[in-house]
Amino acid sequence: MSDVEKSLFCGMNRAKDPVNLTDMEKKHLPVIDCPDEVKAGEPFKVRVKVGEAAHVMLDAHFIQWIELHFGESFYVRVELTPVVSLPEFTISLVKHGKHRKSTLRVVERCNMHGQWESTKEITVNE
Ligand SMILES: [Fe+2]
Secondary structure, eight states: OOHHHHHTTSSEEOOSSTTSOOHHHHHHSEEEEOOSEEETTSEEEEEEEETTTTOOOBTTBOEEEEEEEETTEEEEEEEOOTTTOOSEEEEEEEOOTTOSEEEEEEEEEETTTEEEEEEEEEEEEO
């Protein structure tokens, strides 16, 4: 493993310039597809995919897990098995009306390239 690859395991990796992603960022940053606004108490779908360019799922190099948080609160964890699964899922969530704006955070871990985070702001309407 190169020094550059080792440094990816120090802390959280995020997009350095969201309008000009590197190839590494395109393969690792979670892509979040969900409504910008939701209604409190009503289910909505969130689709998560790693990343905008397909990441390999080989025994030696694969996405190990994907987690979904709202702010600091944990919501979902998906554990992945290489070869037989793809790093994506769709899930139904329900937000309740305590916070008008909420930050959806998705974190994934690649066994060779560390943890990567993407976020999306969601407005919860009463
Ligand atoms: Fe990777």
